[in-house]
Amino acid sequence: MKEAGAAVSIERLRSRIASLGRIGAIGATSASRPAMSALDAQARETVRSWMEEAGMKARVDAFGNLIGRMEGMEDGPVLMLGSHIDTQPNAGLYDGVAGVVGAIEAVQLLRDSGEPPQGPVEVAVFSDEEGCRFDKGLFGSRGLAGRLEEGELDRTDAQGVTRREALLTFGGDPGRFAEDACSPGAVKAYLELHIEQGPVLESLNASCGLVTGISGPLWWTVELRGFAGHAGSVPMAMRRDALAGAAAVIAGLQELLRGEEGSPAVGTVGSLHVYPNSRNVIPERVRFTVDLRDMDMSRRGRLERRLRLLIADKAADNGLEWDLVVDTDSEPRYCDPDLMAAVREAAAEAGLPLPELMSGPFHDALAMSHVCPYAMIFIRSRDGISHNPLEYSSPEDIAAGTELLARTLMRLAARPPYGEGGRRDGNRQAEKL
Numbered sequence: 001m002k003e004a005g006a007a008v009s010i011e012r013l014r015s016r017i018a019s020l021g022r023i024g025a026i027g028a029t030s031a032s033r034p035a036m037s038a039l040d041a042q043a044r045e046t047v048r049s050w051m052e053e054a055g056m057k058a059r060v061d062a063f064g065n066l067i068g069r070m071e072g073m074e075d076g077p078v079l080m081l082g083s084h085i086d087t088q089p090n091a092g093l094y095d096g097v098a099g100v101v102g103a104i105e106a107v108q109l110l111r112d113s114g115e116p117p118q119g120p121v122e123v124a125v126f127s128d129e130e131g132c133r134f135d136k137g138l139f140g141s142r143g144l145a146g147r148l149e150e151g152e153l154d155r156t157d158a159q160g161v162t163r164r165e166a167l168l169t170f171g172g173d174p175g176r177f178a179e180d181a182c183s184p185g186a187v188k189a190y191l192e193l194h195i196e197q198g199p200v201l202e203s204l205n206a207s208c209g210l211v212t213g214i215s216g217p218l219w220w221t222v223e224l225r226g227f228a229g230h231a232g233s234v235p236m237a238m239r240r241d242a243l244a245g246a247a248a249v250i251a252g253l254q255e256l257l258r259g260e261e262g263s264p265a266v267g268t269v270g271s272l273h274v275y276p277n278s279r280n281v282i283p284e285r286v287r288f289t290v291d292l293r294d295m296d297m298s299r300r301g302r303l304e305r306r307l308r309l310l311i312a313d314k315a316a317d318n319g320l321e322w323d324l325v326v327d328t329d330s331e332p333r334y335c336d337p338d339l340m341a342a343v344r345e346a347a348a349e350a351g352l353p354l355p356e357l358m359s360g361p362f363h364d365a366l367a368m369s370h371v372c373p374y375a376m377i378f379i380r381s382r383d384g385i386s387h388n389p390l391e392y393s394s395p396e397d398i399a400a401g402t403e404l405l406a407r408t409l410m411r412l413a414a415r416p417p418y419g420e421g422g423r424r425d426g427n428r429q430a431e432k433l
């Protein structure tokens with residue numbers, strides 16, 4: 001095996017990220033490329049030319065995913081790398097893009113090594129990962145994984161354009177969904193390189209990290225109900241102030257999650273509605289959301305019980321009634337132990353420290369985890385900032401992540417496509433090798 005590290009071209013990575021940044025640019029450090037828009041299509045054509053340069057044959061599937069393919073010595077299950085290039089409005093230049101550019105670079109290095117892969121290798125640029133245009137993300141990866149839901153094509157954007165119309169203009173084809181969705185076993189492994197979008201790697205002074213899994217969020221809507229009254233006349237001891245109760249719950253949640261029992265789980269109250277929301281009326285009703293995420297489901301269960309007790313306590317203290325609706329309760333999706341071991345070996349070979357961390361945000365890997373084993377490599381984000389023009393990862397860090405991806409790819413590509421026998425993936429998917 002040739003030295004992948006020596007061959008990663010920082011300059012090529014940097015110039016390609018800059019090229020995509022100019023498509024839909026808003027100033028020097030920001031771009032907006034709404035999913036399945038003309039700008040997204042233009043960016044996709046640019047990426048297609050890079051895929052071809054790296055020796056891949058590119059196609060667009062029924063879900064609007066751009067997929068580059070390098071054939072292997074034999075046919076068989078695909079080794080897939082991927083990420084996305086659509087953006088949030090006024091986004092930074094690295095979310096998704098670093099992973100796509102890094103994946104193409106990794107395939108280029110595999111090709112330059114002169115050792116053809118044993119089985120086929122593909123790079124997927126998934127359509128509509130961000131989900132902001134039609135208010136539901138991971139479209140392309142969920143499509144490929146056979147996980148689209150009823151009515152998805154009828155969702156409309158702010159201009160009244162349906163997803164079906166946008167997809168057809170973008171080269172997709174709803175008539176071929178069943179044909180293009182991949183069956184379990186068709187993808188042997190999925191690897192995704194992505195910026196962290198959080199501050200953990202920076203705090204550990206590491207350029208890259210190995211993801212242990214994507215945490216499943218628990219989402220609640222909580223309502224506290226008291227009694228409205230004149231802010232000037234009702235004595236404090238006689239009030240049933242719903243906002244005072246909510247404030248106590250929020251403070252208690254912070255204390256719990258920041259304490260030993262909570263870490264490294266994260267909890268957030270991100271939305272609060274106060275009724276009637278007037279300066280001289282005691283708040284009668286407050287509705288707020290809770291977002292709780294953890295990789296460890298037994299800890300998450302304990303925290304969930306503690307939070308329910310906390311709400312009951314603070315409601316009682318303030319004379320409030322309460323109820324709680326569970327909006328979402330998803331399980332974490334764990335990275336595959338065997339693929340994680342391959343990334344660790346690649347890091348040891350490259351002499352790179354590789355701390356491990358969970359992913360709070362969703363990625364295309366989440367959808368892919370339902371059809372194949374997966375692993376993810378994170379690249380350090382400056383100040384942990386993302387979805388913002390201040391988002392930044394250094395070319396050196398992106399090159400380090402790309403080197404890890406390339407070395408991992410080369411290890412996996414040297415294995416026969418049907419495997420060396422019984423391998424289990426972290427999510428206990430039945431996998432035929």
Ligand SMILES: [Zn+2]
Pocket residue numbers: 084095096129194363
């Ligand atoms: Zn992303």
